[in-house]
Amino acid sequence: MSIQLTVAVISAVVALVSIVLSSRAARMQTILSAELERQSAELAREKKRHDIMSRFRDPLLWSAFDLQSRLYNIVTRNFLQTYGASKEAREREYARRSTLFVICEYLGWVEIIRRRIRFLDLGNRQDNRRLISLLAEISETLSTSAYLDRRFRVLRGEQRALGELMISRGGHAESCLGYAEFCNRLEVDTGFAKWTQGLTQDIETLIESPDLLQRITDLQCGLINLVNFLDPYAERIPETQRSLLRSSSKDAP
Template identity: 80%
Template sequence: MSIQLTIAAISAVVALVSIVLSSRAARQQSILSAELERQSAELAREAKRHDIMSRFRDPLLWSAFDLQSRVYNIETQHFLRSYGISPVAREREYARHNTLFVICEYLGWVEIIRRRIRFLDLGSREDNRKLISLLTEISEIFSTSVYQDRRFRVLRGEQRALGELAISNIGHAESCLGYAEFCKRLEIDSEFTKWTQGLARDIETLIGSSELPRRLVDLQGALINLINFLDPHAERIPETQRSRLESSSKDRRGGT
């Protein structure tokens, strides 16, 4: 074989090897790019999930905490009996209006989440089902007729109506009314007052009462369950602020 043919053969082999290596490199690069795109999309989805979680889960957590805290303080610190008959008019008004506010604010965030539940991914189907189960339990405590004491009974449609009224339409993001705006609405909006007057009357009865309705005791416990689920590691709400009420009341009858 001549030197020229040998050189040509070697060149051909080198070219073929180069083509094979280039093809492999291209495939590997394609696989790497696809994997990077997949990871990037996954990170984007995770970031979006955390954004939605912070926008809706955290406000729900704090509204549940405020409501259970108020119920707990009504029973253990005699909040309504102390402030409801205070010689200071501002304190008497606060006792009534702010108690009504924390109920409506919670229902407002539940209504917002009900509208956005398909976007509220807690990371697993099991967690999503658990959230819905906890919210349903609280809703049933409000609406059930199994309590002999009918105070603070709010039917499902009424819960939604109060939640709708508590939602603020100011700005682009859904949120609930602040306390100042809530009080203003109570003063000037007859439709708003019509929906809240039943709860307002129930709150008034607690000012002179020495015993908390069993419905509220059970509600406080169910709210603690929700708080424990939303903040399992006590990163936002300390364990020391999650005490449950206990009552010997026989107010709740059997049934569903």
């Protein structure tokens, strides 16, 4: 074989090898680029999930905590009797309105969550189902007729209505009315106040007749379960502030 032919064959082989290597390198580069894009998209989805969780989960957590705290104080510290029958007009008004507010605020955040539930990804389907189950249990405690005492019974449609009325649409994100705006709406909006009349009357009767309501006890227990689920490692609410009222079965009919 002539030297020229040998050189040509070697050059052809080198060229072929270079093409093969370049092709493999291009494929590897494509694979690496696709993997980087996938990881980047996954990080973006995770960040969005955490942002949505913070936007909706945390307010739900705090509203549940505030409501259970008020119920706990009503049962163990006679909150409504102490302040609802106070000699100070400001204290009497606060006892009634703040109690009404924490109930309505919780229902407001539940309504927001209900509308946004497909966005509230807690990380896996089991957690998502658990959240829905806890909210349903609390709703059932509020609406059921299984208790002999009908006070603090809020039917499911009424829960939705109160929740809708509590939603504030200022800015770009849904939120709940603050306490000041809530009190103002009670005074100037007769339609708004009408939906709260039942609970307002229940608060009044509980001030006058401070007997224990099993519905309140069971509701507080359900709310504590929700708080424990939303903040399992006590990163926001200390364990020492999660006292549980003794729970028992519903009143026998």
